[in-house]
Amino acid sequence: MDSMLLDIEKLNVTIDTAAGPLKAVQNVSLRVAKGETFCIVGESGCGKSITALSLMGLMPKRAKRRAERMMFDGTDMTTLGESGMRRLRGNRISMIFQEPMTSLNPVFTIGQQLTDVMRAHSRVSLAEARERAAFLLNKVGITNARERLGQFPHELSGGLRQRVMIAMALMCSPDLMIADEPTTALDVTIQAELLRLLRDLQQEFEMGLVLITHDLGIVSRIADRIAVMYAGQIVEDGTADEIFGNPLHPYTQGLIACIPSPDHPRMQHLPSIPGTVPPLIGGLKGCHFRERCPYAMPSCMEEIELKGHEAAHRYRCILPAQTSAAHAKMAQGEQVHA
Amino acid sequence: MLQYTLRRLASAVILMLFVSFVAFALVFTAGDPAASIAGEGGTAADAERIRSVYGFDRPLVLQYASWLGRVLQGDLGQSIYFNQPVTSILIERFQATMLLGVLALCFALLLAIPLGIAAGRWPNSIVDRVALLFAVVGQAMPTFWFALLLIILFSVTFPILPTSGGETWRHMILPTIVLGYFAAPAIMRLTRSGMIAALETDFIRTARAMGIPSSKILSSYALRNALLPVVSLAAAQFGFMLAGSVVVESVFAIHGAGRLVWESILRSDLPTIQALVLCFSMFYVVLTLVADIINAWLDPRIRDA
Structure with a gap:
């Protein structure tokens, strides 16, 4: 496991709320290899973003992080402290966010914000930093890069701002980029372009990419490995082929069934998973998904561990793999014939 | 621009x-x-x-x-009471008032902005509590009373500063503190709330995610956004300090424009009153203009609006 870029074992994040502690992330373990694309999938409110923020040490003030192991490229992040984490952030691990309209500082030029990132981590002249910024703006598909450096965020469209964010994240050639719903707020056509751009850049810069999304369509196009999160837990993880070809957790099966497909008959209700993510205050017992699960049974009240082979495919359900696989076939059959 | x-x-x-x-x-x-x-x-x-x-x-x-x-042409008429050109009286009186106003504004800003930043950075901390106490006291205490307290303390009990007059810089210390302390709480509270709001924005999260040092985030990335409303308020406060320094000028016996307003009203010196009203309103117009220009320089979105 030495070649792992990111190695997280049993990450827990608890947020103090007026109604009691909220277990936003529970025993999440994930490993990302160098140059790999790792997708975290799930509905809103299931703990994806808070997982990403806590990897960066950027949790909200009232959140507490606990983990058995948090290694980044051989460095133990739990012992780093704020100044050590600051040196990693933007330098070796960078992050882009969902809201391109508000993620850039409105009162500074693009050039200033890009060069500040580089100058926060290395002793380079302003001219060198501007050179790098122009090069990267060009790289992310922005024309007239040099003129753009003098522009302010409000002069750019949402798509352009997200490109600027990507360029900013690349300023120090990070080893890992975390992208939290990077295309959700954008037009569909721009989504596809940006996704392609991210994939190309990832290959060119040999970065690990952690992509957080609720959109399985995106995941199917880009992921090497996938973790499906539900109510603060990973309910299934494995290679992209395994997750899409042989989904074993009823939640994953439900998510996949919800992807609209062209052969889907028109004017028919799109499939959906009934119910919503349960509130996480106070902690849930047993399988978190059982209230929405079509196959729930009394023994689902027990605590369930991830089972299966770690490198290939694991899932958190009491059903044997064969039964689950049969369910998955049935679900797919239903979708086609209904 | x-x-x-x-x-x-x-x-x-x-x-x-x-x-x-x-x-x-x-x-x-x-x-x-x-x-x-x-x-x-x-x-x-x-x-x-x-x-x-x-x-x-x-x-x-x-x-x-x-x-x-x-x-x-600079002719504001003839003062009925002094039987002198109003212009020359005003120039003389405004020198003292301007000096006092500028000093008080600087004092207020130097006191309020660092305190506001600290209070906004650590809300509900001990720093924040102290700043709040300071603000409440400053807003609740009448200026004339605070002025008298300072005179008793620094001119009577410990005679290190003069009680009144405006001849030397030592005469200006107490009036500056009184007038500045009066203006500081509002500036401080606005800086604090601006900092709290700015520090919660997405772009500050971005800056942190990019490893920008927290000192720079505080002093530049957040502060510049937090200061926009503070500039407008400080301009209005400055105008108020110029026009509203009557009490302070009276207590410290400074021959300033604030006192002239009061005296001229008592004397029904119409040309002088008229000139003073004109001057003070012009100050407000100029101050608002300056505040707007500073804000446009701070925030590019205003420039393009």
């Missing part, structure tokens, strides 16, 4: 013209100016003579035009 400045300048000129008319017309709303100049013992004939000497019998618009023409 230049375009924005010119546009703001043009609207400021229009505003000034309007304000000048109001200042001019004010004299006529208070009653018959000729009668009040003639005084209680004046006869109808006296008033009639004054009316023709001062030109009160001409149409209002004509009077305004000729008055404005003289004002533009």
Whole structure:
């Protein structure tokens, strides 16, 4: 496991709320290899973003992080402290966010914000930093890069701002980029372009990419490995082929069934998973998904561990793999014939 | 930026013209100016003579035009009480008031902004509590009382500073503190709330995710956004300190413009009152203009609006 870029074992994040502690992330373990694309999938409110923020040490003030192991490229992040984490952030691990309209500082030029990132981590002249910024703006598909450096965020469209964010994240050639719903707020056509751009850049810069999304369509196009999160837990993880070809957790099966497909008959209700993510205050017992699960049974009240082979495919359900696989076939059959 | 400045300048000129008319017309709303100049013992004939000497019998618009023409040449008329040109009296009095106002503003900003940043950075901490206490005391305490307390402490109990007058820099210390402390709480509270709001924004999260040092995030990335409303408030406070320094000037016996307002009203010195009203309103127009230009420099979105 030495070649792992990111190695997280049993990450827990608890947020103090007026109604009691909220277990936003529970025993999440994930490993990302160098140059790999790792997708975290799930509905809103299931703990994806808070997982990403806590990897960066950027949790909200009232959140507490606990983990058995948090290694980044051989460095133990739990012992780093704020100044050590600051040196990693933007330098070796960078992050882009969902809201391109508000993620850039409105009162500074693009050039200033890009060069500040580089100058926060290395002793380079302003001219060198501007050179790098122009090069990267060009790289992310922005024309007239040099003129753009003098522009302010409000002069750019949402798509352009997200490109600027990507360029900013690349300023120090990070080893890992975390992208939290990077295309959700954008037009569909721009989504596809940006996704392609991210994939190309990832290959060119040999970065690990952690992509957080609720959109399985995106995941199917880009992921090497996938973790499906539900109510603060990973309910299934494995290679992209395994997750899409042989989904074993009823939640994953439900998510996949919800992807609209062209052969889907028109004017028919799109499939959906009934119910919503349960509130996480106070902690849930047993399988978190059982209230929405079509196959729930009394023994689902027990605590369930991830089972299966770690490198290939694991899932958190009491059903044997064969039964689950049969369910998955049935679900797919239903979708086609209904 | 230049375009924005010119546009703001043009609207400021229009505003000034309007304000000048109001200042001019004010004299006529208070009653018959000729009668009040003639005084209680004046006869109808006296008033009639004054009316023709001062030109009160001409149409209002004509009077305004000729008055404005003289004002533009720096002639604000003749003080009835001092029997001197109002312009020279005002220049003398405004020197003291301006000096006091600028010193008090600097004092207020130097006190309020660092305190506001610290309170906004650590809300509900001990720093924040102390800052809040300081603000509440500053806002609740009448200036004249605070001024007297300081005089008792620093001029009587420990005689290190003069009690009154405005001759040397040592005379200015206590008035500066009193006037500045009065303006500081509002600036401090606004800086604090601005910092709290700014520190919660997405772009500060971005800056942190990019490893920008927290000192830079605080002093530059967040502060510049937090200061926008503070600039407007500080400008208004400055105007208020100039016009509202009557109490402080009286307590410390400084011969400033604030005191002149009060004295002139008591003396019914109409030309002087009119000139003072005009000057103070012009200050407000200029200060608002300056605040807008500073804000446009701080925030590019204002420039392009």
